[in-house]
Amino acid sequence: MPRRSLVGAHVAVLGASGVLGGHVATVLHERGATVIGVGRRPERLRAVSGVTGSSVVGDLTDATLGERLVEVVQERHGRLDGVVNAAGAVAFGPLVDTPDEVIEHLFLTNVVGPLWLLRRVLPLLVDSRGFVAQISGVVAERPTAGMVAYSASKAALAAADLALGQELRRLGVDVVDLRVPHTETGLAGRAVAGRAPRLPQGLEPGVVARQVVDAVESRVTTVTAADFLAGTS
Template identity: 50%
Template sequence: MTDLSGKAYLVVGASGALGSLIARLLADRGADLTVTGRSADALAAIGDVHAVTADLRDPDAGRTVVEAAREKHGRLDGVVIAAGVVAFGPLTDIDDDTVDDLVLVDFLAPLRVLRAALPVLEPGGVILGISAVVAEKPMPNMAVYSAVKAATAALFTAARTEARRRRIRVVDVRPPHTETGLAGRAIAGDPPRLPTGLDPDAVAERIVAALLGSETELASTDF
């Protein structure tokens, strides 16, 4: 098991099922950890880590959580962006408020975190964003969600080249359907009948392996 003593990581969306698993894996490896999410209780359940509650719909949230992590630990070696919301339904049924929330949380929040983290990460650092299989295979009745996730994947792919001169690795991760319960917490619509998803623990382990390795992309077929 990789020893991360002396390394500092920020996990955005650590109050969610997948984000909390990733945070625990990093903490188990000895990392200095800052976790952020909207639920203070969920963050407290992760353990003895630096917790910052934040709503990613706030335009300043990305900058605020990056600054808080760096100030707490004196350095920042990696960022995981695991926050996300989902909505279901035909395109004609998705109202503007739902579109706004999808764009704010699933696209603008990663953009803002990425923009804030790039200038302050230690050389050799890493930023990993978790997208979804729909970025590769857009789905009917998930048109807006698919489009937003595809935009986020494109953002990370383009930013990867820009980040090289800073010696920062940018990783885009697109896991298949995973049993995190996210579909049951949709901000609009009812989920379609979905096949049994992947085990969240296995997905989190694979993501942490990519975070600590040298990969720059995990396609849905890499899980």
């Protein structure tokens, strides 16, 4: 299968106002793509405005976010060639101590919201024979005690990626599941509940971002945590 060129591609980055998403946007820009930044924090989106062709402010828990992204694409870009989902939420602590609303928020942000958005943008990606790349994370393959709801939500996202890849293969749309290990993005310090345990030194976000974009260009279906670690050794 030939490599995917990103030169001239129009790519939406979900979570572009976050650390990893911002790095992914930068790498995409460096490789010739026009980036549409999607995120919750307008001030952070402005900070990466030099590498984004336009932006959409919103939260994945809002089912209308995908519709607004489609409107921006149609009005300003004319096409959408890819979506990279670098957004997410995390919580820590035993399940018995995790409030219902936290479990709901994790699934809305990590699984339901991305699926809502993809439902709305998939016709554009089919037209362009584009791609979807989603960061499910290491817990998708190694669920972790003290992170039950988070692990379950990311495993669900990974399952969705594998099933969606089967659905879209004949339509020419690539789906990449990215099981990124712990990365120094500061997400653990912004948990929606609980306190992070002592974690080992994480990977450098800029290095991970390059690996994410490499995976899109090479058109693989899954990048495991071991693959990411091997790529940094």
